Amino acid sequence: MKNIAVIGAGTMGNGIAHSFAQNGFNVNIVDTREDVLDNALKTIQQNLERQVKKDLITAEIQSKTIALIQPFTSIEKAVQKANLVVEAVSEAPTLKQTIFQELDKHCPEACILATNTSSISITQIASYTQRPDKVIGMHFMNPVPVMKLVEIIKGYSTSEETYQSVYDWTKALDKVPVVVNDYPGFIANRILMPMINEAIISVFEGVAGVVEIDSIMKLGMAHPMGPLQLADFIGLDTCLSIMKVMYDGFKNPKYAPCPLLVNMVQAGKLGVKSGEGFYSYAKGIKEADVSQRFR
Numbered sequence: 120m121k122n123i124a125v126i127g128a129g130t131m132g133n134g135i136a137h138s139f140a141q142n143g144f145n146v147n148i149v150d151t152r153e154d155v156l157d158n159a160l161k162t163i164q165q166n167l168e169r170q171v172k173k174d175l176i177t178a179e180i181q182s183k184t185i186a187l188i189q190p191f192t193s194i195e196k197a198v199q200k201a202n203l204v205v206e207a208v209s210e211a212p213t214l215k216q217t218i219f220q221e222l223d224k225h226c227p228e229a230c231i232l233a234t235n236t237s238s239i240s241i242t243q244i245a246s247y248t249q250r251p252d253k254v255i256g257m258h259f260m261n262p263v264p265v266m267k268l269v270e271i272i273k274g275y276s277t278s279e280e281t282y283q284s285v286y287d288w289t290k291a292l293d294k295v296p297v298v299v300n301d302y303p304g305f306i307a308n309r310i311l312m313p314m315i316n317e318a319i320i321s322v323f324e325g326v327a328g329v330v331e332i333d334s335i336m337k338l339g340m341a342h343p344m345g346p347l348q349l350a351d352f353i354g355l356d357t358c359l360s361i362m363k364v365m366y367d368g369f370k371n372p373k374y375a376p377c378p379l380l381v382n383m384v385q386a387g388k389l390g391v392k393s394g395e396g397f398y399s400y401a402k403g404i405k406e407a408d409v410s411q412r413f414r
């Protein structure tokens with residue numbers, strides 16, 4: 120049981136591929152964009168080099184890890200021999216539907232289909248396939264090679280066998296599986312995202328500046344990163360999608376995304392991945408001037 124396919128080579132996909140390959144799995148990584156695949160392989164190489172410099176892994180593991188990762192632009196070709204697929208494409212329900220229908224068609228019958236979705240219902244995703252018992256949430260944290268937690272989400276029809284296999288694979292990655300039930304945002308984002316959204320509302324209402332809010336949460340609450348920098352790191356589009364899923368799922372106004380978040384995503388200010396969000400990343404990290412956009 121050693122063949123993994125990772126669908127999507129963006130922020131999360133490259134980290135997921137890295138973690139599996141570093142632990143001896145064959146990994147086929149898929150993205151529709153060649154440039155994203157090239158960048159993903161470069162990022163993995165750079166992150167492995169950092170691990171070698173910090174004496175976390177040997178140079179031999181570094182070269183073995185890279186050799187285990189193969190890039191693909193076709194899902195059909197990449198999943199032929201997969202035992203486990205981890206889907207990490209953008210957080211859009213219609214896209215997940217297309218991908219899971221395709222995966223169901225091309226993956227071997229016994230293959231488990233896991234999704235790294237941050238918030239979309241696993242039961243809904245499973246309903247796009249003929250194998251809902253083999254669909255499960257495998258929610259990695261960012262940056263994947265560093266973070267120990269994998270939130271495992273059981274859908275309504277996920278079988279015990281599927282759960283046990285995914286639990287064992289997570290342990291094989293030297294990570295800690297924690298199981299939760301399938302409700303919007305699960306646990307990690309149900310608690311994290313309202314905090315990030317509240318930080319954005321505080322900027323929007325002029326209560327404090329970006330740096331001030333992040334400093335308060337870092338120095339006062341011992342958070343390693345302030346909520347606005349974390350939002351940039353996660354991707355503002357991803358944050359917005361998660362808030363929308365919780366707002367739609369619970370029909371509770373407390374999950375309404377801040378209009379400033381909506382505007383920033385519409386303006387293409389997505390955080391680290393686009394070069395600017397609450398901070399600008401062009402020449403080192405600097406506070407971006409978001410205040411002019413709403414006052």
Ligand SMILES: NC(=O)c1ccc[n+]([C@@H]2O[C@H](COP(=O)([O-])OP(=O)(O)OC[C@H]3O[C@@H](n4cnc5c(N)ncnc54)[C@H](O)[C@@H]3O)[C@@H](O)[C@H]2O)c1
Nearest residue numbers: 127128129130131150151155207208209210236237261353
């Ligand atoms: N960013 C985070 O911190 C974080 C943390 C945990 C979970 N997640 C979840 O992981 C998933 C991916 O998020 P991300 O931040 O990596 O997004 P991203 O935007 O960085 O990457 C998504 C990738 O999917 C690719 N893609 C789109 N359509 C595709 C298709 N048809 N076939 C193959 N690839 C396709 C895109 O080209 C892109 O490279 C989302 O469901 C998100 O909610 C994100």
